[in-house]
Amino acid sequence: MTIPFFHPSNLTREFELEPGEVVLAEVRKHWFVFTLELLPFAIIAVLPFAFAPLLSIAPPLANYANLASFGTGIGRTVLGIWLLIVWTSAWGAFTRYYLNVWVLTNLRVMEVIQHNYFHREVSSVLLNRVQDVTTEVKGALFSLLNIGNIHVQSAGTVDEFHMDGIGGPAALRDIILKKVSEQSKTDGV
């Protein structure tokens, strides 16, 4: 049984691969970077639970600590609404994380940037147009986890492709350069 929404023809509509073109890799931000992006949501989620204890330790405000109690119906409702909003926002962050992707094929690099739900940017550069690939790894923790940034500069364009916080940027650079080299030989350059 095929679910209509998830029919393969719907899923491949955005990327029409050329004959003989195969997807080599899909690259997203490293999971650790995404976890860091989730931290503010986690802090916001636990704020209501810290509110009452914080009020009780401040003598002038101690009388208001009961307002932050979740034993009452209104307290639980407010807490539930708070958590629902935080959860939905965090899930939205995961959605944007997943939709921001680099797709590397044997012919080109495609960059998909989902700025927000109503601003989506899809661009691609043929491998035989790639002039320079730069990677950088900054910071002790990112060096340990091998997380860094990659920049691809193509010929004849001011803009360059860049993605920050990916895992193994050097390995991806090597794959791109290898494919660029293969493309150059194929084109007889």
Next chain:
Amino acid sequence: MPDQPLTPFTGLPFHIAISTGAATAWALVAVLLFWAVYTAVAVYHWVKYSHAASVASLAIVVHLAVSGVLLLFVLVGALLP
């Protein structure tokens, strides 16, 4: 200059009274609307752009499940005194 004595302001010609229950109900409706619209837009993006049916299905199911639990918590809280 007015030649009549000033009359004190007696307030608006209608009475506005908002109970806590009504305010809670309106807040619930607003949050549910926000959640429904946001979820619909996000699900549309998952379905159209994720290019991975398994990940999209899992993400949508988890979101609906967690949201369902939270909504139940909200509704139970709203029904409590």
